[in-house]
Amino acid sequence: MTTRATRLKRLIGAVTVAATVAAVAACGSGDSGDTAADGTVTLEFAQWWGAELPAGDFDKIINDFTAQNPNIKIKLLSAPYASTKQQLVTGAASKTLPDVVGLDGAWVNDFAKQGAIADMSKLMTDASYDPSQLASQIQLDGKTYMIPVVNFVYPLFVNKDLLTKAGVADVPATRSEFLDAAKKISATGDNVKGWALPLDTAVPNGIQNDVMSWLWASGGSMLTDGKPNLTSPQVKSTVEYVKSLNDAGVIAPGSLTMKEQDKVEKFSNGQVGMMIDSLAHINLIKKNKPDLNFEVAALPAEDGYTGKRGIPYASWGIGISNSTKHKAEAFKFVSYLMSQETNAKLSTIANGFPGNKNAEPDFSDSDPLFKAAFDIYKQGYPANEFVGLPKAEDLMRSFDEQLQLVLTGKQSVDDALAKSQESWSSVIG
Numbered sequence: 001m002t003t004r005a006t007r008l009k010r011l012i013g014a015v016t017v018a019a020t021v022a023a024v025a026a027c028g029s030g031d032s033g034d035t036a037a038d039g040t041v042t043l044e045f046a047q048w049w050g051a052e053l054p055a056g057d058f059d060k061i062i063n064d065f066t067a068q069n070p071n072i073k074i075k076l077l078s079a080p081y082a083s084t085k086q087q088l089v090t091g092a093a094s095k096t097l098p099d100v101v102g103l104d105g106a107w108v109n110d111f112a113k114q115g116a117i118a119d120m121s122k123l124m125t126d127a128s129y130d131p132s133q134l135a136s137q138i139q140l141d142g143k144t145y146m147i148p149v150v151n152f153v154y155p156l157f158v159n160k161d162l163l164t165k166a167g168v169a170d171v172p173a174t175r176s177e178f179l180d181a182a183k184k185i186s187a188t189g190d191n192v193k194g195w196a197l198p199l200d201t202a203v204p205n206g207i208q209n210d211v212m213s214w215l216w217a218s219g220g221s222m223l224t225d226g227k228p229n230l231t232s233p234q235v236k237s238t239v240e241y242v243k244s245l246n247d248a249g250v251i252a253p254g255s256l257t258m259k260e261q262d263k264v265e266k267f268s269n270g271q272v273g274m275m276i277d278s279l280a281h282i283n284l285i286k287k288n289k290p291d292l293n294f295e296v297a298a299l300p301a302e303d304g305y306t307g308k309r310g311i312p313y314a315s316w317g318i319g320i321s322n323s324t325k326h327k328a329e330a331f332k333f334v335s336y337l338m339s340q341e342t343n344a345k346l347s348t349i350a351n352g353f354p355g356n357k358n359a360e361p362d363f364s365d366s367d368p369l370f371k372a373a374f375d376i377y378k379q380g381y382p383a384n385e386f387v388g389l390p391k392a393e394d395l396m397r398s399f400d401e402q403l404q405l406v407l408t409g410k411q412s413v414d415d416a417l418a419k420s421q422e423s424w425s426s427v428i429g
Helices: 007-027 057-068 081-093 105-113 120-126 160-165 175-186 206-217 233-247 260-268 279-288 327-337 340-350 368-379 392-407 413-428
Strands: 041-047 072-078 100-103 138-140 143-153 156-159 193-195 272-276 294-297 313-320
Touching: 041 081, 041 327, 057 072, 057 327, 057 340, 072 327, 081 100, 081 105, 100 105, 100 327, 105 138, 105 143, 105 313, 105 392, 120 143, 120 313, 120 327, 143 279, 143 340, 143 368, 156 160, 160 175, 175 193, 175 233, 175 272, 206 233, 206 260, 206 272, 206 392, 233 392, 233 413, 260 272, 260 279, 279 294, 279 368, 294 368, 313 327, 327 340, 392 413
Parallel strands: 041 072, 041 100, 193 272
Antiparallel strands: 100 313, 138 143, 143 313, 156 272, 156 294
16 A cells, blocks of 8 residues: 555655665664663654654654653654655564554555564553554454554545536535536536546556545445455446546546646646545645635445445554564553544644544644544544555556556456456455
8 A cells, every 4th residue: 555644745755865764774673672771761663754744743742752751762763654664674574673663554464474563462462451442453363463543534625616617516425416516517618627536557546545435435345354355246336437437528637647646736726626635635735726615525425325434544553563672662652652642642733633533633723624524534434445455556556457448448347357356366365
């Protein structure tokens, strides 16, 4: 999975990559937790979060922990996402991960199978920790290897002015309403289209965020007992719906090579009326296009569906090195980050949603759209079945390639799903 928090935000920290990569590489040692003569333990914590937060804010949270736990020191190893990934992949293979690691769900399967990250279920039991307060856990074979700390969701973004111009009174809530709205927006002219669908195979997260999201919004699943089930009626209905949007000519041109940032740019420029996108882009859009009149909404569901709606998300996850000598101290730090108070603070400054389901961000200084999105989030459930799968990005890419053949009229939906099922089965059984 390529989530994730936001690719655009990651770019902001790119200028610091050289120095921070060197720092991560130098410090990850597998048994890096030093113990001083007085018993004080120093834990290394490698993550990309600090680079995406306002300067100094993450340090304050860390300092509060060390003030409460003077026998545990935290050494932050902060780098942009791509650099952190590169270093942790290398560290996992050589069993030299820092004591505590920020994780993307796409890495968990490989790291766990390499024995690089610890079974956190056992650590929770040992610490008498109540896991019921966690919004979600990423597990393999019934064991937790990652806890999502902050979630970044992907609701529907709607250009209200384009909707009004098209004569559509209400934000679409069902697939039929979305198709109707997309047709009417596309009919307004000036090369405006109803929807943007990024399917560039080099960055295939459009399959996760913009295609499977339709499935999850109607309570569907692409898996059965952890195995692919891509030929199910629900997945077929999803792909046929995307094809119907394409056949109706309501998708912005260039989708086969479009990337996520292209989608955001088209929406910001008023070239598409609707998109499914990360909440983290609200501030970016407002900064670049302060006059754009838009709102966020739940993803449309199948007509007649009345259950809870899954909403795609990406996470800042956390795990513990399996080779650290200080697992108990490391889990104490994780428990602190997941506490109701700290998790609410971290979610607030990250413009994300908390991994502790009892925590609530402070929206007093935020754009009202964040509060609206949080209400949508609470009414549904976070859904991303690619999290924890092995070779998740490769799975998205192979599905993407088959979907492109469908959209270009070179293959039927049934054949595309059968080939995707065969391809995925070779990876995840």
